[in-house]
Amino acid sequence: MPSPFEQRILDKLGTERDPEARALLRVELACYWARVGEEHSAEQERQALRHEFANARSPRVSILVMVLEALQAYYGRLDPAARDRLLRANLLSKSFNALDLIALTSAWLAHVDLNQARFDSAVRELHTAIQALAQLSDGVESVRCRIALTLGDANLIVGRVQASQEWYESARLDAIAINDHAGVGAMTYNRAALRVARARFEDVAGLDSGIDRTLLRIDVDTAVNYQSAARLKSLEHLLATTRASQLVYQHKYSDALPVIEALLGTPAVTSRSAQRRLLQADLALALASVGKTAEANRALLQFVTPEADDLPIPSDDAAVMARSAALAFALTGAPDEAQVWHERANRACHDHSLVCESLGSQLQEFRPMRPGQSA
Template sequence: MTSPLVQRLLACVQQAQDPVVKACYMAELACYWARTGEFDKAEELRAELRQGFGDGRNVRVSILIMCLEALLAYFRELSPSARDRMARAALLSTASQDPSLISLTSAWMAHIDFNLNKFDSMASAIESCLSKMPLNDGSVDCRISLVLGDAFLFSGLISSSNMWYQRARAAAAKIGDQAAIGALTYNRAALHVAGARLKHISDPLPSSDITLVQVEVQSAINYQAIAQLQSLDHLLQSAHVGVMVLLSQWNEALPVITKVLESSKIPENAAQRTLLEVDLALSLASLGNTSRAVQIVTSLQDSVIDTFSADDRALIWHSALRIGEVCGLSERLSYYKYKIDFALREHRDIVQTLCTLLRPFEKGNAL
C-alpha cells in the first residue's frame, strides 16, 4: 500500500517545472523513504540532488539535502554523524531565517536528542520548533508532537503524552503520512514494554497489565503489516520479546530472539542487541541450557553496557540477575543487584529532570 503522502510527492515531483521546487519535493520524498528503510531509493535521490545542487546554489535545497543525509545516517545505522549533520542543517536554517526550515530541523534535533538522552538540548529544540512552526506545516507538527508524546510517556505523564500523541496522529492522518503513524504505534508500544519491564524489577506486574501491553504491541505489528512498512520490524519484534519475557514464554521467545539477532539491522554495541542477547541467555537458562546461558552472561562487557541509558542498563542487569539465580552463579548475584540499583536510581533522577524540562509543554500551552 503506497502512502498517500508518497503518492502526492511523486505527483509533485513529476509536475514541477521549477528545478528548485522539484528538488525540494525530491528531498522530502527521499526523507520519507529514509524513515521507512527504503534506503536505496533515498540514496538514489540524494545522489541526484547532490549532482544538481551540491555546489550550494540554493540554500533551501542544500539544507534539505543535509536533513536527508542525517536521516539516512540515523535510520540506517544510528550513526553519531546523524546528529552532527542535522545540527549543521539547523545552524544554517537559523542563519537563513526561514521559519519552516528552522522548525523542521529543530523537530528532528529534538527527535534525535530524545533518543540520545540529551534532554536539555531536546527541550531547547522543542521550544525553537514550536516558536517557528508555520500553522499549516503538518509534517513538522506531526514530528514534534510525536517527540513530545514519547517524552511525556517516558516520564510517566500519561495525560500529556496522550494529548500530544493525538495531535501527532491527527497531523499524520491529514497529510497521509503512514510512516509517522507506524512510528507512533511502535513508539508507544515499545515505551510501554520498557516501562512494564522496569516496574517488574521491583514488583511483579499483574497479568492484566501485561496483557494490555501485549495487545498494544500486537496492534503495532498489525498496523505495520497493513501499511506494508518493514523498517520497524526488528524493533517491533524486540518489543514482542519483551512481552514474552514478562510472560515467561521462553519456548516462544527463543526463535524470535534468534531471528532478530541474525538479521543485519541491529548495530553492534547497541543496547537493543545486548538486551536481546541477555534475554536469549535467560530463555536458554529457563529451558535448561544453563551452560550456554552462563557463557553468554559471563561474556557481557561492562565497559560497553555502561555507555547505555540507565533504563536499558537496568533491564540488561535484571535479566543477568535472573540468569545467575537459575544457573547458580551465587558469587555474581550481589554485583548484578548493585548494577540494577545504581541504574534504577539514575533512571529516577533522569525522569525527574525530564519532567521539569517538559513542564512548559505539559498542557500544550507552548503553542
Template sequence: MSRLLARLDHELAGCRDPLRRAELAAERGCYLARVGDIAAAQLVAAQLRREHGDGRASRIAVRIMLLEGLILFFDNMDPLATDRILRAHTVALAWRHDDLIRLTAAWLGHMQFVRGDFDAMLKAFEPCFDRPGACLEASSRVCVLIGSAHQFAGQPQAARPWYERARREAITLGDDATIGALVYNRPAMSLVTLRLDALRGRLDADELQMAGIGVESAYAYCLGAHQRSLMQLKDACRARVALLGGEPARALVIYDELLRQQDTRFGFHADRLMLEIERAACLLDVGRDGDARQALDRLDPALHAGLALEDQLLFLLQHARLSRALGHPERAEAWASVLADVQGRYDSEIGRLKAGLAGLHPSRLAA
C-alpha cells in the first residue's frame, strides 16, 4: 500500500466529523482511480453520491465531481472526464475554496494537455501560479504537466526543474501514482520527437536507447507498484520503441494485442488509427508487403483530421513513407499539400507552447 493510502486510512479511522470523513474518502477514491482500481473508486463515488449528493456540502460536491472525472479518465480515457472536472472547478470557484480551485485547475489542465490544447492547458493552470498558500496535490500535478509540456516541445533541460519539484512533492505526499506518472511521461514525451525524427531519416540511436530504458522502467515500476491504469499507453510505447529499434516482429505482436481489444481507447482522439498505421509499418518491415498493402488500403488518409495535431503529422508522414515503399508514390503526392499544412500548424503550435512556457518557473508555485 502506498504511504498516501496508508495516511488516508489512518486519518479516516480516527475521524468522527462526517463531512471531513467524506472529503477524505473522496480523496482516497481519487487515488484509487489514478492507480487503476476503478471498481473500488466507483464504490466510493456511489456511496458519496448517496450520502452527500444533494450538493449542500460544497467541498464534498467538488471532490465527488473530481472523483467522477478521474474515474472516467483513468478507466478508459473518456472525453466526458473533462466536463466533470470543469464542473468541479466551477463549483470550487463559486465557493472560493482556494485549495480545491487549484486542485481542479491542475487536473483540468491535465485533460487539456491530453487533448493537445496547450493554450487551454496554460489558461487552466493560471489559478495555480502567483497565489499565497500551498496545495501540494495541485502543485505536484502542475509540475508533472509543465515538465511534460517542455519535453513535448523539445526542451528536456527546461523540463528538469519541474520534474524534480514534482518528485519531491510526491515523495512528501507519499503519492506513488505521481511518481509513476513521472517515470512514464519522460520517455513517452521523448518518443513523439523520436518518431518524427525516424520518419525524416534522422533518428538518434542513443536517445532511442534511453527512451527504451525509460519505457521499460516505467512498465516495471507500475507493475511493481500495482498501478494498472492506462497500461495500454505503456504497451503502445513499448511497441513504438521496438519498431524504431529494428524489432518489427516484436512490435507487431504488441500492436496485434492492442488492436484486438476493440473497446480500449488510447486517448481523447481516434488514436487507434495511429496504431493501425504503425502496425502496417511493422508488416512492411518484416517483409509481409501484401499484408502491409492491405492494411494501408483500409486506412483512409482523411481520417487523420480526428487525431491530435502531432499524431496528424505522424500519420501523414507514415502514410507517405508506406505509400512510396509499397509502390504508390501518387498517394503520397496526393496528400503532400495537406502534410505541408499540418507541418506548418504543428510548428506554429510548438512555437506558441514554447512562448507560453517561457514565463513560467517553479518558484511561482507556492512552496
C-alpha cells in the first residue's frame, strides 16, 4: 500500500498528461523510494528516465535524475560519490538560475557535507539554500525540512541540545505537512544516533551538555519503532549500529555483542568506514568486558591494522573508538598499549572541542524556520 506521500504523487500522475511534468513527478517519487530503501523501484525509474531523456531535452529532469543518483548512492551504501553527483546537479542548477533546484541541491549538499565532517562547506551550502528559498513561495516544505534537519544535526553534534530540539521540531512540522514519512524517520534516527554519539563523546571528554542519558534507550527504541511502522529500510544497519553504541555506552556488553557481530558480518558496513572502525573497537571492549580475552585480542589485532590510520575519521568518533580500544587493552593486560590509546582519545577530544567551537559559532547565525516562513 502506498504511503500518503507516494499516493499524492500517484494521484497527480493519474491526471497529468505533459511528458516533462510527468517525468518530474516520477523522479520525485523515485527520490522518495531511494530515501526509504526501495532500491529496486528507484533504480527501475532511474533507468527509464535516463532512457527517455537521454538527449538532455529537459535540463530540470536531468538535474533531478542526478539528485536521484546521489540519493541512491548515499542511502544505499553511504557512498562518498553521492557528493560528486550533488555538486554537478548544483552547478547545473546555478547555470540555469533555477532557484528551487539551487535550494534543493544545496540543502542536500549541506546534509551530506555535515555527515562527512565537511563542516565549513555544510554551513556555506545552508546559507545558499536559505537564500534561494527566500525567493520562493510554493513547494518549499521539503527543502525547508531538509535544512532544518541538517541544522538540528549540526547543533547536536556541537552539544547545543536545546537549539537542536527547536530545529528538529521545525523539520518535523514540515515533514508532517507533506506526509513525508521518510523525513520524519530521518529525524527520529538522526536525533537518536547523534544523542548517543554526543553522550559517548562527552563521557570521554568529561563534559555534560544536558542530554538526559537515562532516555537514550527510549530515543533508540522510538527510532526503531518508527522505521518499522513506516516500513523504512534505508537506515536499518545504521539503526543497529546506534543500538550497539547505546548498549556499549550503558555497559550492557553481553547484549551488545550479538548486535556488533551481526553488523560486522554484513556488507552494508563497508570495509573502510568510520562505522566499521567504531564497531571493531566496541567489539574488542565488549569481548574483554565479558571475559573473552583471547577473542578480544584477535579483535584488537583487526582494529589496529596500519592502513586503518589512513581513514578520515570524524574527531568525535575518533575519541570514542580510541577510548574503547584503550579500555579493551587495559582489560586484556596490555597497559602500555592502553596508555597509547588513552592519549589518542585525549588528542581527539581536543580536536573535536576546536571543531565544536568553530562550528557552534557559525550555527548561531541561523534561526529556526516555522511553517509559513520561506527562510
